[in-house]
Amino acid sequence: MPASPPWTEAERVAALQSYAILDTPTEPEFDDLVRLAAEVFDAPIAVVNLVAQDRQWFKAETGIGAREMPLDVSICAHAILQNDFMVIPDTRDDPRFAGNPLVTAQEGLRFYAGALLRSTEGLPIGTVCVLDRSPRPQGITAHQRLVLEVLARQVMTQLELRRALGAQQERAEELRTQMEQRATVEAALRHTEERLRLANRATNDAIWDWDLVTNHVTWNEALASAYGHGLDAIETTGEWWISQIHPEDQNRIDHSIHNVIDDPLAHSWSDEYRFRRADGDYASIFDRGHVIRDEAGTAVRMIGAMLDLTEQQRTRAELAESEERLRLATQAAEVGFWDVDVIHDILTWPPIVKRMFGISADVPVSMRDFYEGLHPDDREATSAAFAAACDPVVRGLYDVEYRTVGKEDRLLRWVAAKGRGIFDDEGQCIRVLGTAIDITERKRAEAELRELNEGLELRVAREISERGQAQDALRQAQKMEAVGQLTGGIAHDFNNMLAVVIGSLDLLKRRLGDTDARAERYIDAAADGAQRAAALTQRLLAFSRQQPLSPEVLDANKLVAGMSDLFSHSLGGDIRLETVLGAGLWRTHADRNQLENALLNLAVNARDAMGEGGRLTIETQNVHFDDRYVSENFGVPPGQYIMIAVTDTGTGMPAEVIAKAFDPFFTTKAVGKGTGLGLSQVYGFVRQSGGHVKIYSEPGQGTTIKIYLPRFFGEALEAPRTALKDLPLGDLQEVVLVVEDEPTVRQFSVEALNELGYRVLEADGALAALRLLDAHPEISLLFTDIVMPDINGRKLADEAKRRRDDIRILFTTGFTPNAVVHNGVLDPGVELISKPFTVEQLAAKMRSVLER
Structure with missing residues (x-):
């Protein structure tokens, strides 16, 4: 609960009543304030709200259309109780307004910000507030709060002025009463008439004298001279006067003047409005009048004068507009004005010109500062130009460019100055006025342009050469991409077919058991051929960068060192192996098995290139690719990489062989000595891992192949550990939903899972799978292909997780372009088994996923 305020409600209401503001007509001063508040906050509603004892009353409002509301729906009343600035980003989140119909309605008030109106004694009498029918969770800015608080102070200033005017009127009333006590009403009237007569003769203001009893208005001659209304052509009534007021001001003036007339205690009236001239234009008028009453307090006469503000307002507006244009123009152009009083040798510089001479804004200057600030090489010509202007x-035009040497900072600047002399009637130069602009940046740009033009021919030649190299590299990359798409598609189809072959052979072998040794040999031979075909498709997928990878954080130095024995056995005794491992080598994020396979492929290729023996060197180091290197090697972002280089002393390769080295099935070996997929597999794996491969070779000089892999930033994650058992079986209580669009692959998966003891449901697509998920809440695991028509496996898994957060997911694929988000690289926690797979692999993977 908020603390009790340091005032009573009676004290607060008394403070409000002391301003005599309740139920007064609208006034432009307050209307302008609420319009400004609404504009600053971009809000549909803004109010100057006064909280009385039994109601809240609006002195000014926009967006409401009413002048008061009951207190039981008031939001501002809570600001009064809070006794502080109040912001409510969303009123529906505030329990204080849970039952407020202004808040709970369909288009109810959702946002509120209000600053308190405080009397001189510090008592809150109301607020200046803005409201919106939409919530604003961000609240308001410090600038908006300051604006609202300033507007609140402006409202109180207006109220204090009203109260001061009331006090002044009360003092005038006391004086008038004393005068009435000393003389009769007739004497007072004669005195007033005499003053009016003198005023009519002494002023250009239109003076009016309104006999309230007869409704007759007498005007002086200024009505005709100032506004064009001839005295013999007008109706001398109060209605005629009101009818000449602008339609938008008529009701307000009529009400305000009659409020004064009808109030026995009121004697003075003043207001501003637009008054129609005889030609139809409107003049801006400040009008003030004095009410004369009889002994009973009834108004019998009112005398006033109209002051024409039109020319004054126009002049003020034009001057303000001119000054603003000049200020904005000079600021935008960074132009400085200067003035030299030649007679008294006085120099006037604004801060912007002082800055051009390296002088602080508050330091006084003289002509000596001007001459001493000029660069020695420019001093003579500049001084001569100034002398000619004087x-x-x-009477020469002073138009020069010169250099300055800063008096305080010693910086060199360029300045362009223009000016001309002012001469008196006798021909003597009395002043020289002008402008100065800092053109240092322009001069620097001109120098750079000259330098650029001087070397343009050389740069153009270099650009042409680099562009040719880039185009060659782009064409090669496009060729490799096209071949990759072809091989990836072929591998995908092979994997689906091999999944059926390998799986069916596996099931057949389990069914036959040991009953037929010859049949078992046939099955083993067929399975071996199918596995070798699967390995071939994996190489094709590696080249096309569509194989699923399982990356981990690697230390390439440890990986190379751990492969030393494998390298030695593969190279033979005629080749000497050397490793040069870089100190402080960064870590990388890659598939360990694929990287080991890539290095082994390169080592075997190097061995075959060194038929009579030689030396194989494996080197690691940290490298950084800058923008220039990237521009010559498409597909590689600039940054930090680790490099693994494999160098041999073999026969080397000519340029035409290097151009085709990464193409699938391209080989220089004899028939039967190689598939031509070794280097293409290395290329595909490295590019899929975000890296780059480069070949450096010359015939007879050996070959170096460099693998670049991106540096890993972050903490290493432990690879998931799973314990595999021999053919772990399932339980009929564990229900698996198989989703596969290839019928033969789906049939094998269903039969294999049935063999392993699982209860299996099957679907040929995502829509059918979702219907089964809804109908069978007992489903434990979703086993789905990734690449399917219409809805792919990843989207199916997301929808299944949305419906059943506890369901386990196992993906399978023969080819995965972007199937698991990161271009074929698995997210942490995503489980996948690649086609083709054996029953043993499926059994182990099922238990790993279900028991995780």
Whole structure:
């Protein structure tokens, strides 16, 4: 609960009543304030709200259309109780307004910000507030709060002025009462008439005298001279006067003047409005009048004068607009004005010109500062130009460019100055006025442009050469991409077919058991051929960068060192192996098995290139690719990489062989000595891992192949550990939903899972799978292909997780372009088994996923 305020409600209401503001007409001063508040906050509603004892009353409002509301729906009343600035980003989140119909309605008030109106004694009497029918969770800015608080102070200033005017009127009333006590009403009237007569003769203001009893208005001659209304052509009534007021001001003036007339205690009236001239234009008027009453307090006469503000307002507006244009123009152009009083040798510089001479804004200056600030090489020509501008005979135009040496900072600047002399009637130069602009940046740009033009021919030649290299590299990359798409598609189809072959052979072998040794040999031979075909498709997928990878954080130095024995056995005794491992090598994020396979492929290729023996060197180091290197090697972002280089002393390769080295099935070996997929597999794996491969080779000089893999930033994650058992079986209580669009692959998966003891449901697509998920809440695991028509496996898994957060997911694929988000690289926690797979692999993977 908020603390009790340091005032009573009676004290607060008394403070409000002391301003005599309740139920007064609208006034432009307050209307302008609420319009400004609404504009600053971009809000549909803004109010100057006064909280009385039994109601809240609006002195000014926009967006409401009413002047008061009951207190039981008031939001501002809570600001009064809070006794502080109040912001409510969303009123529906505030329990204080849970039952407020202004808040709970369909288009109810959702946002509120209000600053308190405080009397001089510090008592809150109301608020200046803005409201919105939409919530604003961000609240308001410090600038908006300051604006609202300033507007609140402006409202109180207006109220204090009203109260002061009331006090002044009360003092005038006391004086008038004393005068009435000393003389009769007739004497007072004669005195007033005499003053009016003198005023009519002494002023250009239109003076009016309104006999309230007869409704007759007498005007002086200024009505005709100032506004064009001839005295013999007008109706001398109060209605005629009101009818000449602008339609938008008529009701307000009529009400305000009659409020004064009808109030026995009121004697003075003043207001501003637009008054129609005889030609139809409107003049801006400040009108003020004095009410004369009889002994009973009834108004019998009112005398006033109209002051024409039109010219004054126009002049003020034009001057303000001119000054603003000049200020904005000079600021935008960074132009400085200067003025030299030649007679008294006085120099006037604004801060912007002082800055051009390296002088602080508050430091006084003289002509000596001007001459001493000029660069020695420019001093003579600049001084001569200034002297010519002062010469009564020459009267030259001062238009020069010179360098300055900063008095305080010693910086060199360029300045462009223009000016001309002002001469008196006798031909003597009395002043020289002008402008100065800092053109240092322009001069620097001109120098750079000259330098650029001087070397343009050389740069153009270099650009042409680099562009040719880039185009060659782009064409090669496009060729490799096209071949990759072809091989990836072929591998995908092979994997689906091999999944059926390998799986069916596996099931057949389990069914036959040991009953037929010859049949078992046939099955083993067929399975071996199918596995070798599967390995071939994996190489094709590696080249096309569509194989699923399982990356981990690697230390390439440890990986190379751990492969030393494998390298030695593969190379033979005629080749000497050397490793040069870089100190402080960064870590990388890659598939360990694929990287080991890539290095082994390169080592075997190097061995075959060194038929009579030689030396194989494996080197690691940290490298950084800059923008220039990237521009010559498409597909590689700039940054930090680790490099693994494999160098041999073999026969080397000519340029035409290097151009085709990564193409699938391209080989220089004899028939039967190689598939031509070794280097293409290395290329595909490295590019899929976000890296780059480069070949450096010359015939007879050996070959170096460099693998670049991106540096890993972050903490290493432990690879998931799973314990595999021999053919772990399932339980009929564990229900598996198989989703596969290839019928033969789906049939094998269903039969294999049935063999393993699982209860299996099957679907040929995502829509059918979702219907089964809804109908069978007992489903434990979703086993789905990734690449399917219409809805792919990843989207199916997301929808299944949305419906059943506890369901386990196992993906399978023969080819995965972007199937698991990161271009074929698995997210942490995503489980996948690649086609083709054996029953043993499926059994182990099922238990790993279900028991995780």
